[in-house]
Amino acid sequence: MPDIDAFRLFVAVAHSGSIAAGAEALRISPSLASRRIASLEETMGARLLLRSTRRVQLTDAGARFFRWAEQTIASYEDISSEIGMQAQEPVGTVRIAANDYMGPRYLLDAVTRFREQYPRVRLVLSLQEDPIASIKLGYDIAIHVGPTPEGTLVGRRIHTYRRLICAAPDYLRSHGTPTSPDDLEGHNCLVHSLNDTRRWTFRNQEGAFVTRDVRSVIETNSYPALLNLAIRRLGLIRIADLMAAPPIARGDLQEVLADFRSVDPDGRDPAVWLTYAERPRLPRVRLMADYLLETLKALSEPATD
Structure with a gap:
C-alpha cells in the first residue's frame, strides 16, 4: 500500500524548500523526516531532492514524483472520505493553522464542540505566526487576521472588528x-x-x-x-x-x-478570515470550514471578564 504519510512529507518539503519546515508541518522531527525521504528515494530508485546548506530543490525525477504524489494524496483522501461518508459520519484528518489572535480560548472551544459531534475526524492544530503559509504545506484551513486573501486562496470573512x-x-x-x-x-x-x-x-x-x-x-x-x-x-x-x-x-x-x-493600509476595516486553497472537495473539510465559520462568529463577541 502506498505510504501516504511519506508522500505528504515529500510534498510539504517540496513546497517549503526545507526538510525542517516539512517536518514541522507534519509534526515530526527533522531527523525522522530525513530518514523517511531517504527511504522514499531508495524505494523509487532515484534521487528526488537536491540538498544544500540553504535549501532543497526537486530533481527532474522529483518534479515528476511531486506532481504524481499530489494527485495520489488527493485521490486517497477523496476515496477515504467517500467511504467514511457511507456511514453518514465524516472520517479522516483535517489540518488547521491559526495565529494567536483567536487564540486557544476561542479556537479550542470550537474544535472541542466539533469533536463532540464528529469523533471520527482527527484534527491537527498549529498556532503559528503566518497561517497562510501553511496552506502550501498541506494544511486544509487557515484562520488569520489581516487583509483580504489574495491569489488563488478563497477567503470567508468570520467578522470585522475594531x-x-x-x-x-x-x-x-x-x-x-x-x-x-x-x-x-x-x-x-x-x-x-x-x-x-x-x-x-x-x-x-x-x-x-x-x-x-x-x-x-x-x-x-x-x-x-x-x-x-x-x-x-x-x-x-x-x-x-x-x-x-x-x-x-x-x-x-x-x-x-x-x-x-x-x-488596514488599503483603508478597509481589519477582519478575521477563514481561508483555504480552493473550494474544499473533501466533505470533512467542507464540514469543518462551515462549522468554524458559524461557531467562531458566535464566539467572537467582545468579552468583558
Missing part, C-alpha cells in the same frame, strides 16, 4: 495622552512583526484617511505578548477590541484616539 489604540494608564500619565495621529511621533509603540506595520493608518470621523509613521521600540510575533507588554507600561499598541476588552474593563489598559478608526 482595532483599538491602547496603553496602560501609568504610561499615559508619564508620556501624555495622544489626541490625534500626529501625536504618535513622540510615543513608544509596540508592533506585531507580521500584521502590524510601522505605518499606522486611520480614518477620521469625516471619512478622510491619515497615515503616520510610528516609533517601534518592541516588535513581537505574538498578540498576547503585545497585550502584556502594554499592560507593563512599555508603550502604545494596536489591538483588536476582542482582546482589549478584558484589560480595559479591569483598568489595566485605556483606549486613546477613539475618534480615529484604525484601518
Whole structure:
C-alpha cells in the first residue's frame, strides 16, 4: 500500500524548500523526516531532492514524483472520505493553522464542540505566526487576521472588528495622552512583526484617511505578548477590541484616539478570515470550514471578564 504519510512529507518539503519546515508541518522531527525521504528515494530508485546548506530543490525525477504524489494524496483522501461518508459520519484528518489572535480560548472551544459531534475526524492544530503559509504545506484551513486573501486562496470573512489604540494608564500619565495621529511621533509603540506595520493608518470621523509613521521600540510575533507588554507600561499598541476588552474593563489598559478608526493600509476595516486553497472537495473539510465559520462568529463577541 502506498505510504501516504511519506508522500505528504515529500510534498510539504517540496513546497517549503526545507526538510525542517516539512517536518514541522507534519509534526515530526527533522531527523525522522530525513530518514523517511531517504527511504522514499531508495524505494523509487532515484534521487528526488537536491540538498544544500540553504535549501532543497526537486530533481527532474522529483518534479515528476511531486506532481504524481499530489494527485495520489488527493485521490486517497477523496476515496477515504467517500467511504467514511457511507456511514453518514465524516472520517479522516483535517489540518488547521491559526495565529494567536483567536487564540486557544476561542479556537479550542470550537474544535472541542466539533469533536463532540464528529469523533471520527482527527484534527491537527498549529498556532503559528503566518497561517497562510501553511496552506502550501498541506494544511486544509487557515484562520488569520489581516487583509483580504489574495491569489488563488478563497477567503470567508468570520467578522470585522475594531482595532483599538491602547496603553496602560501609568504610561499615559508619564508620556501624555495622544489626541490625534500626529501625536504618535513622540510615543513608544509596540508592533506585531507580521500584521502590524510601522505605518499606522486611520480614518477620521469625516471619512478622510491619515497615515503616520510610528516609533517601534518592541516588535513581537505574538498578540498576547503585545497585550502584556502594554499592560507593563512599555508603550502604545494596536489591538483588536476582542482582546482589549478584558484589560480595559479591569483598568489595566485605556483606549486613546477613539475618534480615529484604525484601518488596514488599503483603508478597509481589519477582519478575521477563514481561508483555504480552493473550494474544499473533501466533505470533512467542507464540514469543518462551515462549522468554524458559524461557531467562531458566535464566539467572537467582545468579552468583558
